[in-house]
Amino acid sequence: SSDTVLVVLTGGVMRITLNRPDKLNAFNDEMHMALRSAFAKAQDDPAVRCVLLTGAGRAFCAGQDLGDRDPRKSTPDLSHTLETFYNPTVRLIRSMEKPVICAVNGVAAGAGANFAFACDIVLAAKSARFIQAFCKLGLVPDAGGSWHLTRLLGEARAKALALTGEPVGAEQAANWGLIWKALDDETLMDEAEKLAAHFASGPTKGYGLTKKAIHAAATNSLDAQLDLERDYQGTAGATHDYAEGVAAFLDKRKPEFQGR
Ligand code: T3D
Numbered sequence: 001s002s003d004t005v006l007v008v009l010t011g012g013v014m015r016i017t018l019n020r021p022d023k024l025n026a027f028n029d030e031m032h033m034a035l036r037s038a039f040a041k042a043q044d045d046p047a048v049r050c051v052l053l054t055g056a057g058r059a060f061c062a063g064q065d066l067g068d069r070d071p072r073k074s075t076p077d078l079s080h081t082l083e084t085f086y087n088p089t090v091r092l093i094r095s096m097e098k099p100v101i102c103a104v105n106g107v108a109a110g111a112g113a114n115f116a117f118a119c120d121i122v123l124a125a126k127s128a129r130f131i132q133a134f135c136k137l138g139l140v141p142d143a144g145g146s147w148h149l150t151r152l153l154g155e156a157r158a159k160a161l162a163l164t165g166e167p168v169g170a171e172q173a174a175n176w177g178l179i180w181k182a183l184d185d186e187t188l189m190d191e192a193e194k195l196a197a198h199f200a201s202g203p204t205k206g207y208g209l210t211k212k213a214i215h216a217a218a219t220n221s222l223d224a225q226l227d228l229e230r231d232y233q234g235t236a237g238a239t240h241d242y243a244e245g246v247a248a249f250l251d252k253r254k255p256e257f258q259g260r
Pocket of ligand 1: 023065137
């Protein structure tokens with residue numbers, strides 16, 4: 001762990017907190033690598049059954065730390081930056097075989113917003129705003145933003161947000177289907193922790209396969225998706241947790257899932 005990203009594991013939940021509050025948790029290279037290694041550990045450690053990503057202080061994340069950039073002095077290679085720092089982490093979040101919850105505690109700008117959209121379930125404080133700030137700098141949405149915005153909102157809203165940089169409030173974002181829920185600021189973290197604890201005691205294998213199935217649906221035909229469901233259900237049906245789920249239902253008791 002590094003100071004820029006705080007990692008705490010309790011009860012199967014890995015809580016990852018972006019921690020550069022005086023920079024609104026903007027990304028420097030160190031924070032990029034610390035976030036990457038936290039997600040890698042979450043994937044590899046069987047004790048982790050859910051990830052909860054949030055930010056310290058009043059913001060969630062203001063995207064790239066622009067204080068680290070001085071393009072008037074020399075032309076930066078931003079392709080290299082994306083390949084080295086942003087894209088591997090987005091891929092890790094998407095491919096994580098465990099639920100990833102994002103609790104957006106305040107403003108989420110640029111890549112900060114788009115990291116949130118890469119998570120599986122986004123809860124946001126009602127005071128939070130999402131800003132595609134890239135157009136104000138002459139850049140294109142990155143960290144998967146052009147993909148997630150378009151998938152989640154359709155082209156009309158995706159293009160308008162990306163081209164204007166207009167902020168979207170949490171409630172509007174929830175109404176549009178860009179995030180799951182907007183919550184009162186005081187209740188956000190409690191609700192996020194509650195959901196994380198629920199997932200951490202759930203059927204982890206089934207969750208991982210569910211997430212993969214929904215991702216595959218974006219490009220599959222119905223036929224291909226039916227084949228995939230057949231295969232995934234075969235795998236899910238052989239888990240301990242499926243046997244436990246059915247037994248608990250028949251016994252009229254709460255299931256005790258083990259995540260395998
Ligand atoms: O270069 C590459 O690697 C390419 C990849 C790019 C990915 C990207 O994310 S590009 C987009 C970068 N982000 C932005 O353009 C957002 C910039 N920030 C803002 O627009 C505003 O700060 C916010 C809308 C996020 C919040 O506004 P507000 O009024 O609540 O706060 P503030 O006063 O603007 O910010 C507070 C402090 O944080 C301030 O510092 P100071 O004056 O107190 O010393 C501000 O400079 C600093 N800060 C905010 N965002 C960044 C930042 N410092 C460095 N980089 C930032 N992105």
